[in-house]
Amino acid sequence: MVERRTPIPIEEAIERVMKYPLGGGVEAVSIEESDGRVLAKPLLATHPVPPFRKSPYDGFAFRAEDTKGALENHPVTFRIVEHVPAGHVSTYELGRGEAVRIMTGAKIPDEATCVAMFEVCQEYVQDEEEYVSIKREMKAGQNVMEAGSETEDGQVLVGAGKVINPGVKALLATFGYSVVHVYKKPRIGVFATGTELIDVDAPLVDGKIRNSNASMVVSQIKRAGGVPIYFGSLRDELHQSYESMKVALEEVDVLITTGGVSVGDFDLLPAIYEKLGAKVLFNKVAMRPGSVTTVASVDGKLLFGLSGNPSACYAGFELFVRPIIRGGLGTSAIHPPKTLATLKGDFGKANPFTRFVRGKLVLQEGRVFAQPVGIDKSGVVTSLAETTILIKLHGGTRGHQEGDVVDVLLLETDEGDPHTWTAH
Numbered sequence: 001m002v003e004r005r006t007p008i009p010i011e012e013a014i015e016r017v018m019k020y021p022l023g024g025g026v027e028a029v030s031i032e033e034s035d036g037r038v039l040a041k042p043l044l045a046t047h048p049v050p051p052f053r054k055s056p057y058d059g060f061a062f063r064a065e066d067t068k069g070a071l072e073n074h075p076v077t078f079r080i081v082e083h084v085p086a087g088h089v090s091t092y093e094l095g096r097g098e099a100v101r102i103m104t105g106a107k108i109p110d111e112a113t114c115v116a117m118f119e120v121c122q123e124y125v126q127d128e129e130e131y132v133s134i135k136r137e138m139k140a141g142q143n144v145m146e147a148g149s150e151t152e153d154g155q156v157l158v159g160a161g162k163v164i165n166p167g168v169k170a171l172l173a174t175f176g177y178s179v180v181h182v183y184k185k186p187r188i189g190v191f192a193t194g195t196e197l198i199d200v201d202a203p204l205v206d207g208k209i210r211n212s213n214a215s216m217v218v219s220q221i222k223r224a225g226g227v228p229i230y231f232g233s234l235r236d237e238l239h240q241s242y243e244s245m246k247v248a249l250e251e252v253d254v255l256i257t258t259g260g261v262s263v264g265d266f267d268l269l270p271a272i273y274e275k276l277g278a279k280v281l282f283n284k285v286a287m288r289p290g291s292v293t294t295v296a297s298v299d300g301k302l303l304f305g306l307s308g309n310p311s312a313c314y315a316g317f318e319l320f321v322r323p324i325i326r327g328g329l330g331t332s333a334i335h336p337p338k339t340l341a342t343l344k345g346d347f348g349k350a351n352p353f354t355r356f357v358r359g360k361l362v363l364q365e366g367r368v369f370a371q372p373v374g375i376d377k378s379g380v381v382t383s384l385a386e387t388t389i390l391i392k393l394h395g396g397t398r399g400h401q402e403g404d405v406v407d408v409l410l411l412e413t414d415e416g417d418p419h420t421w422t423a424h
């Protein structure tokens with residue numbers, strides 16, 4: 001007789017999985033290799049910025065008080081005593097009525113209190129001496145970037161747990177972090193199961209299909225920030241599959257399989273979990289696709305039995321595996337961020353389970369729409385290429401109509417939300 005499984009709500013399934021967080025070790029990488037990694041230590045300013053009083057303009061630096069009384073018809077004149085390009089430090093002690101010609105980014109001489117842009121100055125040469133005159137009063141501090149005005153020494157600029165993006169890299173470089181401490185990427189093993197599977201480079205044979213889940217899941221692992229370790233595909237044979245999984249488990253933090261988790265004659269994962277002595281956390285979730293998603297644990301390691309059906313496999317990964325990888329990376333923002341969007345298309349049929357329709361966001365006339373893409377079936381692979389969101393349609397007695405405001409989960413972002421499944 002077929003096994004009857006009890007579906008549990010998604011929130012509960014996620015809670016059960018999250019009881020097995022990954023350790024999150026730390027390693028040092030070079031700044032060049034640090035893109036997309038997660039900071040394991042806060043990024044502190046190691047000196048003030050700017051580190052010295054800096055000119056924001058190409059112009060002339062002098063004492064502001066020397067311009068007192070300057071007017072359109074009564075300019076004041078300075079003798080230019082030095083040219084100061086960026087990178088050069090003037091050692092000349094600037095006196096009254098003297099100015100330096102200074103470039104953007106150069107250190108302003110200590111005695112100068114302002115910078116006048118070229119555009120407000122008139123330069124001229126007389127008796128082989130250079131002069132500049134100005135027809136307006138300047139204030140002390142005008143056009144001066146004070147040392148430390150952007151940030152002070154020791155200030156925490158980015159907290160641990162932040163993904164290293166181009167802006168963070170600019171800060172790492174600014175403060176001399178040629179080596180960066182980041183969380184280790186979790187090692188995620190993958191097996192595809194199914195005697196019907198043939199490799200990507202094999203010609204198509206009647207009754208067989210190419211293994212698309214392995215490539216897809218490996219890519220999802222990379223997108224989530226983990227290191228994929230693909231062990232190949234397994235034929236639907238209990239003993240061989242068990243042996244292969246047992247050996248692979250030693251090498252990884254988490255092991256994913258695709259296929260073989262439902263109730264078919266060759267759905268062997270339930271028997272493999274039993275043979276491994278694994279504890280099944282759940283084997284049915286009240287969601288579609290991905291209802292057969294099964295998660296088990298053995299010796300503290302999680303085994304994710306994702307569905308063989310491509311769309312179900314995809315959704316199961318994003319909802320359950322991604323947060324475990326993100327958590328292992330040291331960020332608390334583990335779940336796909338949730339936002340609201342207006343539904344395009346009708347989903348009239350009521351469904352007892354929560355549905356995750358594959359879709360994309362469309363911006364029209366200042367509004368955000370959730371546009372389903374492709375065929376909304378668990379076994380479909382063609383809709384996934386365009387998928388950037390999961391449109392969450394709650395289960396119940398009513399369907400959903402075009403124009404309904406619905407939750408959508410964003411998939412193609414480094415951002416995350418710790419509260420996607422808890423906040424209401």
Ligand SMILES: Nc1nc2c(c(=O)[nH]1)N[C@H]1C(S)=C(S)[C@@H](COP(=O)(O)OP(=O)(O)OC[C@H]3O[C@@H](n4cnc5c(N)ncnc54)[C@H](O)[C@@H]3O)O[C@H]1N2
Binds near residue numbers: 194308
């Ligand atoms: N009697 C029942 N039958 C099914 C149930 C059920 O509750 N009662 N659940 C259905 C649901 S829902 C899903 S989802 C699928 C899940 O099946 P499995 O996870 O056991 O996966 P398989 O049987 O191995 O394969 C399903 C389907 O996916 C194709 N597949 C498998 N692996 C790959 C791969 N690596 N790349 C591409 N496609 C793959 C496979 O050929 C099958 O077509 O069960 C329903 N049945």
Ligand code: MOO
Binds near residue numbers: 292311312
């Ligand atoms: O596990 Mo299935 O994806 O609900 O069609």
Ligand SMILES: [Mg+2]
Binds near residue numbers: 259262263264
């Ligand atoms: Mg099956």
